[in-house]
Amino acid sequence: MPRLALRPVPAFQALPMLGLATSCGEPDLEADRYLAFQREPDGYEVAPRLVGTLEDLATITGRLGEVRTGGILLYENDGSMTLDGDRALDVGYDVQDGVAVPLDEDGLILWSFYGHLEDIADQLPALGLDGDVFFPLNSAWTPVLPDLLLELLPKENAAYATGGHFFVLLDDLFAKDVPLVANAGVIRHEFGHAVFHVLTSGGVHRRPPFAAADTSVPSLYYSSLHEAFADTFATLSLDAPDYFEDSLPMTSRDVRGDWTIDQVETPEQFHRTAGDDPLALYDPYPLGTVFASTAWDLREALGDPLEAWAILLEGTRIWVDLSTPDNAWALLDAWVAAAGQGVAAEALCASIETRFGDAVLVETCP
Secondary structure (H helix, E strand, C coil): CCCCCCCCCCHHHHCCCCCCCCCCCCCCCCCCEEEEEEEECCEEEEEEEECCCEEECCCCEECCEEEEEEEEEEECCCCCEEEEEEEECCCCEEEECCEEEECCHHHHHHHHHHHHHHHHHHHHHHHCCCHHHHCCCEEEECCECCCHHHCCCCCCCEEEECCCCEEEECCCCCCCCCCHHHCHHHHHHHHHHHHHHHHHHCCCCCCCCCCCCCCCHHHHHHHHHHHHHHHHHHHHHHCCCCHHHHCCCCHHHCCCCCCCHHHCCCHHHHHHHHCCCCCCCCCCHHHHHHHHHHHHHHHHHHCCHHHHHHHHHHHHHHHHHHCCCCCHHHHHHHHHHHHCCCHHHHHHHHHHHHHHHHHCCCCCCC
């Protein structure tokens, strides 16, 4: 996920000026709506949304899971993550005319996050996914990150903990128009990691195919495909090729770009350059963006993001059944096989030729 960005408007300043009807210590729990960032066609707005799966506004607990705070995030030897010492939240808020108004920015951000999670859950059937597999999905708000190799900063980030099956949510270092954790695309990206983990591992609590410390070429390809699939889930389920833009400039992740494999470092090239340097870290995002851009090309050709998603999901399932998770190029073959014949297959093959060139031979393409 992105690291740092300067934006001029603190999110909490965007709250509507509502009157406060109750005290902070004893909020009126009969609110039927709560304030949250909501994504509209022309951008985000802070507006009331109905209380649905979020059953307790103070502890942010509901049918989809619970958000807890603090604790220490640790990597296990098998590549999974665990959280130790976390505690329940206690969000302060007041209520006016049935609308819950948070008394600090954390409440607004986390209510927005939960609302985005609810939107994902509502859409899963249309995406060909079973919500019972993924929920409940708990989250950790601002845990301690003791290991620098986690590839997370203590600010400006979010992550899905593979094997542990929970989200890690970090607050922003600099104010943004839309905080990262309140950005629907960012949350969908992280949920996409959960979907990819289930597809390649067999269950939310199964160990990943590769341990966290594994820096082999197959493991690095797997990491890139993880990012590719997560971005594909976000861009197609939200139909937003540049969802980062609402929070910070990130043109390198806009899947409409002319991204090609000759612009990025492959795992093989990384190993030749880095050698045995223990501090060298491979960046999986650029290669992942080339794959995600191929997926967006299919959406553009079909004119329907959900039709494109259905093909890519089926192709990914074919790839998992026939291949090992590290064989990135076999995924492209499986996508084309799932497309069958006609416009979809032609669009994928044209995109693969443009974006991967001679580096990849897809046998299912003419």
